Amino acid sequence: MxxxxxxxxxxxxxxxxxxxxxxxVLSAMRDGIAAVMPxxxxxxxxxxxxxxxxxxxxxxxxxxxxAGDGAWLSDWLLKLYYGTFMIIxxxxxxxxxxxxxxxxxxxxxxAGVISFASFVITTPYMFGxxxxxxxxxxxxxxxxxxxQGMSFNFTGANGLFPAILIxxxxxxxxxxxxxxxxxxxxPDTVPPAVANSxxxxxPGLVILTFWDIVQTLLARTDFKxxxxxxxxxxxxPLSAFGGSLFGVIVVATLTSLFWFVGVHGGNITxxxxxxxxLSMMGANAKAYAAHQTMPNIVTQPFMxxxxxxxxxxxxxxxxxxxxxxxxxxxxxxLKPLTMVPGIFNINEPTMFGIPxxxxxxxxxPFIVVPIMNALIAFTAMQSGIxxxxxxxxxxxxxxxxxxxxxxxxxxxxxSILQVVLIVLDTLVWLPFMKxxxxxxxxxxxxxxxxxxx
Numbered sequence: 496m497x498x499x500x501x502x503x504x505x506x507x508x509x510x511x512x513x514x515x516x517x518x519x520v521l522s523a524m525r526d527g528i529a530a531v532m533p534x535x536x537x538x539x540x541x542x543x544x545x546x547x548x549x550x551x552x553x554x555x556x557x558x559x560x561x562a563g564d565g566a567w568l569s570d571w572l573l574k575l576y577y578g579t580f581m582i583i584x585x586x587x588x589x590x591x592x593x594x595x596x597x598x599x600x601x602x603x604x605x606a607g608v609i610s611f612a613s614f615v616i617t618t619p620y621m622f623g624x625x626x627x628x629x630x631x632x633x634x635x636x637x638x639x640x641x642x643q644g645m646s647f648n649f650t651g652a653n654g655l656f657p658a659i660l661i662x663x664x665x666x667x668x669x670x671x672x673x674x675x676x677x678x679x680x681x682p683d684t685v686p687p688a689v690a691n692s693x694x695x696x697x698p699g700l701v702i703l704t705f706w707d708i709v710q711t712l713l714a715r716t717d718f719k720x721x722x723x724x725x726x727x728x729x730x731x732p733l734s735a736f737g738g739s740l741f742g743v744i745v746v747a748t749l750t751s752l753f754w755f756v757g758v759h760g761g762n763i764t765x766x767x768x769x770x771x772x773l774s775m776m777g778a779n780a781k782a783y784a785a786h787q788t789m790p791n792i793v794t795q796p797f798m799x800x801x802x803x804x805x806x807x808x809x810x811x812x813x814x815x816x817x818x819x820x821x822x823x824x825x826x827x828x829l830k831p832l833t834m835v836p837g838i839f840n841i842n843e844p845t846m847f848g849i850p851x852x853x854x855x856x857x858x859x860p861f862i863v864v865p866i867m868n869a870l871i872a873f874t875a876m877q878s879g880i881x882x883x884x885x886x887x888x889x890x891x892x893x894x895x896x897x898x899x900x901x902x903x904x905x906x907x908x909x910s911i912l913q914v915v916l917i918v919l920d921t922l923v924w925l926p927f928m929k930x931x932x933x934x935x936x937x938x939x940x941x942x943x944x945x946x947x948x
Contacts, residue, residue, distance in 0.1 A: 521763070523666060524659060527587055527590030527591030527592070528770065528773070531586045531587055531590070532888070534579040534582070538576050538578075538888075539887035540887075541579070542784065542887050545576070546784065546904060558786075580651055583650075583655060583658075587654075588614035588661050591659060591666065592661070599674070601673040602695065605695035606665055613661045613703060614661050616707050616710055617661065617706050618657075618720070619719065652774045652775075655773060664702075679697060680693075738771070747866055751807065755862075760807050761806075761807050769795065775794050779791050779883065779884060780885065783904065784886075792883055794884045796884040796887070796902040801899070802868045802869045808861040810924075812864060812924040813857070813920075816921050816924045820925065821932045822932055829844070829845075829849060838894050839892040839893075840893075863923065868920065872912060881912045883903065885902070887901060
């Protein structure tokens with residue numbers, strides 16, 4: 496029966512996984528969104544410092560000081576927060592178009608700039624100082640320009656879905672024009688930077704005009720803007736799925752299955768679900784900054800730091816079991832090579848060294864352990880026993896216990912939960928590791944007998 500399962504996985508999952516991993520659209524989405532992570536990490540640090548929990552009412556002693564004598568520091572931290580978290584959509588719009596155009600053999604920089612401009616065109620404006628923002632103005636006077644701008648409500652995590660659509664459309668259409676030479680060709684003596692700007696002129700005119708028409712038409716509907724229509728049609732249904740416990744279990748299972756057949760499951764599921772998780776993370780960050788109840792349990796840090804402890808498949812428990820209880824020469828040799836990276840959530844040495852990939856003896860815990868982590872972490876946060884992630888993003892290489900403390904806004908409950916999960920993960924992995932270890936010992940004995948003969 497196990498052989499039939501293996502054949503079924505190889506027959507259906509390997510071809511699908513390989514095609515998805517090589518898909519240019521998914522690759523562009525993944526790489527474009529990944530471009531926001533450095534700035535979000537800086538913003539996370541500012542968010543943690545500004546909202547660090549201390550004893551006392553109304554946010555504690557620290558919050559009281561920031562509101563008074565420390566107002567200068569509060570403003571400085573808010574600048575970092577708004578300049579990082581609240582431009583996620585803008586950066587993603589540029590990054591996705593940039594990477595897709597490059598994948599298709601066109602100039603990524605020009606495509607990215609056009610996508611950025613398109614994002615601005617389709618983003619609602621604020622008018623005047625008396626209203627937060629307005630979508631009803633039919634025209635804008637030149638004298639009003641000093642009092643208009645874009646709301647952060649549409650340029651941060653809420654702008655991710657428009658950014659994805661605009662970035663993919665722009666990157667593809669730009670490359671289509673370039674490949675068919677529907678551009679202005681400059682002599683070879685013209686510097687490349689100048690020549691590329693002329694190449695981008697015709698496709699840029701078409702793309703920008705298209706998005707301007709789209710926004711003009713949408714402004715006359717109930718949706719009012721691209722941000723609104725995508726929020727209603729896509730973000731809410733996907734967030735309902737991605738933010739649910741069932742959604743987490745489905746994503747964790749698919750990630751493990753792809754990894755098991757040798758395809759990077761995180762890259763595939765992450766390209767699809769990261770916009771949802773990042774959007775919910777942004778909502779939590781906004782609520783946390785305003786000292787309000789955070790609306791989402793499931794966020795990117797929830798998945799990275801509590802579900803996938805040690806990487807895809809939550810293999811940190813396996814690495815610990817190997818380090819403490821293995822006896823075969825192969826696994827003993829792999830102890831330092833898997834343990835040190837595993838602490839920092841890097842599990843490629845584990846996946847391909849032990850190996851976990853295509854190892855039928857390890858597939859069950861490889862699927863079950865992340866699901867178990869999701870069930871426990873979700874229940875603990877939903878019940879209030881453990882603090883929810885506050886929107887701060889830790890580098891995915893941050894070791895457990897430290898990451899749990901920081902991601903929950905300095906609550907020790909996050910670290911305790913990680914310790915409990917690691918212990919349970921190790922206990923679940925242990926019997927399966929012993930089976931693998933025992934088989935390897937038998938192989939080594941047979942090899943030794945064969946060599947002596």
